[in-house]
Amino acid sequence: MIGIRDQAAITLFGNSVRAKRLQKGFSQEELAYQCQIDIRQVGRIERGEINTTISTVFALSRALGLEVAHLFDFSLPPL
Structure with a gap:
């Protein structure tokens, strides 16, 4: 399962x-x-270049003033 x-x-x-982010201005x-992370x-x-960490997801949600679930408010395409 690695990778x-x-x-x-x-x-x-x-x-x-x-x-x-844009909605919040x-x-x-x-x-x-x-978030105390590098701008890059x-x-x-x-851009979807990296699979970010859970701790970064929580930092993003706190900074944006959102529940974590709201960052995952999207639908995946069917398999």
Whole structure:
């Protein structure tokens, strides 16, 4: 099971983070500062380039003032 990635889910999550960030009026820099992560990390998450960690997901939700579940408010394509 090592190395399994669901690229569609990672991309949809990144799109969700971007949409929520823009709704809150945050720049990537502001979000990175609030989460205490590198600004490049925010860009990689939003572009679906990385499968981010649980701790970063929680930091994103706190910074955006959202429940964690709201970051996963998207539908995956059928299998």
